[in-house]
Amino acid sequence: MTKAIGIVSIKGGVGKTTIASSLAVDLVNHYGKKVLLVDANYSAPNVGLHMDIVTPVKTIHDVLSGKARMLSAIHTRYGVDVIPGSYFFSKGIQSMKLKDRLASVKDNYDFVVIDSSPALNEETLSAMLASDHLFVVTTPDYPTLSCSLRAARLASQRGKSIDGIIINKIRNPEYEVTLDEIEDVLELPVVAKIPDDEGVLKSLFMRMPPSIYNRKSPFGKEINKLSAALTNQTEKMSWLKSFLFGFKREEVNRQVLKQGFYRSAFSS
Ligand SMILES: Nc1ncnc2c1ncn2[C@@H]1O[C@H](COP(=O)(O)OP(=O)(O)O)[C@@H](O)[C@H]1O
Ligand SMILES: [Mg+2]
Numbered sequence: 172m173t174k175a176i177g178i179v180s181i182k183g184g185v186g187k188t189t190i191a192s193s194l195a196v197d198l199v200n201h202y203g204k205k206v207l208l209v210d211a212n213y214s215a216p217n218v219g220l221h222m223d224i225v226t227p228v229k230t231i232h233d234v235l236s237g238k239a240r241m242l243s244a245i246h247t248r249y250g251v252d253v254i255p256g257s258y259f260f261s262k263g264i265q266s267m268k269l270k271d272r273l274a275s276v277k278d279n280y281d282f283v284v285i286d287s288s289p290a291l292n293e294e295t296l297s298a299m300l301a302s303d304h305l306f307v308v309t310t311p312d313y314p315t316l317s318c319s320l321r322a323a324r325l326a327s328q329r330g331k332s333i334d335g336i337i338i339n340k341i342r343n344p345e346y347e348v349t350l351d352e353i354e355d356v357l358e359l360p361v362v363a364k365i366p367d368d369e370g371v372l373k374s375l376f377m378r379m380p381p382s383i384y385n386r387k388s389p390f391g392k393e394i395n396k397l398s399a400a401l402t403n404q405t406e407k408m409s410w411l412k413s414f415l416f417g418f419k420r421e422e423v424n425r426q427v428l429k430q431g432f433y434r435s436a437f438s439s
Pocket of ligand 2: 187217287
């Protein structure tokens with residue numbers, strides 16, 4: 172059964188688009204899944220720039236304004252089917268139709284990955300409501316954490332639960348909010364801890380998501396572990412390290428995530 176995964180946060184620049192596009196290419200290229208990546212950041216779309224689709228012909232804006240069908244807006248790049256946004260959009264799109272429009276193509280895929288807007292408005296809501304599973308991206312600082320809390324509240328007000336937190340751009344843990352604090356404040360499990368990685372800037376420059384530009388980079392490795400959980404696979408880990416130091420909290424959380432994901436698939 173198709174799983175629609177929303178990558179959300181009520182803050183720009185935390186890494187939503189980088190994570191959404193990397194996850195999509197990783198699920199296709201390393202786990203053999205069929206994936207649709209959708210740009211639901213209608214006011215400032217940039218999935219196309221991450222996926223090397225610079226001049227899209229038809230876009231999500233055409234779909235949501237009734238000018239095009241979903242199938243005609245699909246551009247295939249790096250093995251992923253992508254519905255990009257328009258850089259020159261006009262007003263008049265019906266963002267809340269996203270879920271309904273996705274329904275026409277969703278069954279063709281194992282995963283639909285939805286990138287979203289940082290605005291606390293209908294744009295983010297449309298992505299949340301079109302998703303079966305939500306991940307909030309946060310950076311380890313208090314201002315962003317407070318925005319993550321708002322995202323979690325918005326989701327729960329709309330009856331959507333969040334499957335996990337992705338901490339991105341971890342730079343200097345001495346001056347950053349810890350995993351424990353983040354889990355305590357948000358009351359949600361952290362399922363990935365991604366370091367600040369200079370290679371990400373290089374990959375963006377090449378318009379190639381980090382997971383294929385350099386799969387073994389710190390960013391690529393962490394996304395790969397998340398993909399393993401999402402596809403019910405065993406993640407690569409050093410057994411010697413686990414034996415000596417025990418499992419990291421995010422590793423345990425990913426095991427729990429995997430069980431939840433696949434249990435719900437059987438029960439639905
Ligand atoms: N882990 C990371 N390390 C270094 N740079 C990153 C990382 N994640 C994202 N970036 C960079 O941060 C910027 C914002 O990322 P982006 O994915 O566009 O954020 P958002 O979609 O949340 O606005 C981009 O320049 C991207 O390359
Ligand atoms: Mg973005």
